[in-house]
Amino acid sequence: MTEKKFPAPLSMHVDLNDFIPATDEEKEYLVQMRPSSTFFKDGVKRLIKNKVAFISLIVIVLITIASIVIPLFWPYSYDNQLGVQPGKPVDASYNNLKPFEYGRTEQAQIEAGEKVFPHIFGTDSAGRDYFIRVVYGTRISLAVGFFASIIVLVIGMTMGSIAGYLGGKVDLIIMRIVDVIYSLPDMLMVILLAAVMNQRIGPMIEGTVLAKIGANILSLFITFALLYWVSMSRLIRGQILSLREQEYVLAAQATGAKGTWIITKHLIPNSISVVIISTALQIPNAIFTESFLSFLGLGVNAPMPSLGSLASDALNGMTTYPYRLVIPAIVISLIVLGLNLLGDGLRDAFDPKLNK
Amino acid sequence: MNSKTLLYILKRIILAIITVWVVITVTFFVMHAVPGGPFVGEKATSPAAMAQLEAKYGLDKPLMEQYVTYLKDAVHLDFGPSLKQRGRQVTDIIMDGMKTSAKLGIIAAFSALIVGVILGSVAALRRNKFIDKLIMVITTAFVSMPSFIIGSLLLIVFAIKLMIVPANGSTPQGLILPIITLSLYPMAYITRLTRSSMLDVLGQDYIRTAKAKGVSGPKIIFGHALKNSLIPVITYFGPMLAYIVTGSLVVEQIFAVPGIGRAFVNSITGRDYTLIMGTTIILATLIVIMNLVSDIMYKIVDPRITLE
Helix, strand or coil, X not given: CCCCXXXXXXXXXXCHHHHCCCCHHHHHCCCCCCCCCCHHHHHXXXXXXXXXXXXXXXXXXXXXXXXXXXXXXXXXXXXXXXXCCCCCCCCHHHCCCCCCCCCHHHHHHHHCCCCCXXXXXXXXXXXXXXXXXXXXXXXXXXXXXXXXXXXXXXXXXXXXXXXXXXXXXXXXXXXXXXXXXXXXCHHHHHHHHHHHHHHHHHHHXXXXXXXXXXXXXXXXXXXXXXXXXXXXXXXXXXXXXXXXXXXXXXXXXXXXXXXXXXXXXXXXHHHHHHXXXXXXXXXXXXXXXXXXXXXXXXXXXXXXXXXXXXXXXXXXXXXXXXXXXXXXXXXXXXXXXXXXXHHHHXXXXXXXXXXX | CCHHHHHHHHHHHHHHHHHHHHHHHHHHHHHHCCCCCXXXXXXXXXXXXXXXXXXXXXXXXXXXXXXXXXXXXXXXXXXXXXXXXXCCEHHHHHHHHHXXXXXXXXXXXXXXXXXXXXXXXXXXXXXXXXXXXXXXXXXXXXXXXXXXXXXXXXXXXXHHHCCCCCCCCCCCHXXXXXXXXXXXXXXXXXXXXXXXXXXXXXXXXXXXXXXXXXXXXXXXXXXXXXXXXXXXXXXXXXXXXXXXXHHHHHHHHHHCCCCHHHHHHHHHHCCCHHHHHHXXXXXXXXXXXXXXXXXXXXXXXXXXXXXX
């Protein structure tokens, strides 16, 4: 290093030493030892390290992909009664097949040397391929869980931010409503609303696109929208209230940052992880509720299957065909368990305040 | 108890009353929003007979008048006659079902509490040992299984394959499986709750002080740790009751237990409107009261808790 001469105090002369090119040694200080990591990258790294959460993630992804892809190429469909052919009498040999058994006409085909796609889980009492029904039921249950959580997220976020942002009387009123809804016994209300709304919505949506989703699923969504937004809105309101008071927000304001900048650069990144995690934890909740309602006969409309309705249908033939109950039971438990563990893992990985 | 606590309790009681009122109101108006009213769908009734039926049940009066009457009667626990079970009062049906359901629920709650606290304490005291991990794995599995699935699987294994217990829940032995089904989820939850609060307590200064003073291990656990770690469990009383009430809906259905849950489910499928309303209101009130009690108890037991 070149020796630095101290300029005379108060000298207006330019110190030429300041303009000497840096030596290699000095440059080394500026070399990055490792690429800088973002919050998101750190979180992903922590998530992958967490074996339980990572395995759950893989299981969930596999189940989701399977439920989307398999129906595309499977030769049977969920509502296709194999024994019923147009113009022919109903072939009862297709009903209640055990796994890997074949109906009468299929056996004839096999003897003739043709290949018949096996019924891996057999068929149900109406002669429908049970495997594809389970796959389809998984798809329905996942979709219901996902969309219900999104609805809850949107409504909760809107109400929570309004309450947190406006404060004052609006906040007070919203929070009292939240208090009351929060103390309502949710399941009873869900059952009541679902039972009634089915009949109310049914005729209303006939002939529209919504009819395809079915009145039961729609009423499930509506009840979710009405009841479950409260905890999300509490969470978001709390986040906003506490973040608003943070020093870095004050610092940003002091340096002249505009409202939009503060919201996009400070408020959202700091609260997004909490919001995403609680949404992820809401999904198994919704799947639980859907299967519960389906079990009581208030879920999806027949012939559409969901995991809950499959389990409920299987109760009738439980002594002879226990696997029909066990299979959807295992799938539900896997999904709910996987999502719960994944949610816990996400919380550990992405909530910086929890890091010990 | 200071005035702040009293104010808090007062606020909670008012909130509970409002909640029950909301439940009654929602139930009433939701039920009256059903298209066609309760008598549509029965065997063809002539208009004259229909009018007579409606007059008998007071359905011809204006909605608000019906509402006020209903509200008044509900306060006196009078929910009128059942629409489908001729000659029976809703209150009587509920009380009948309650006898079995209450027995089921109380036994389930207590077994969940006892087993849960024991397992949770064991897990906390043997933290990160094999037994702790085993308990955590099992409880995680139970928390993730819907009650109807646990119930059906238990039914297959113990009543149908092994034939140890009867599958029908109308006899005392038949209540064993429903009780186990109902208690597994709260048991698992209480285990996890006790474990985490016990771990928290064991790290407190007063435990270290007790150890430093030479207090024996069991005395620390039972005299200090357990007592204090049970406080958060109190908050779970309310949700546990809510779980047991809703869980009993499916469990009673699966095991054919003649309780209030089955009456409720049957009233929904049979569209017995007065019975649906009565059961919803009674069960909801029960849950609200239990939540209230457990919240207040929590604040009284642990003076450190700050009141909002």
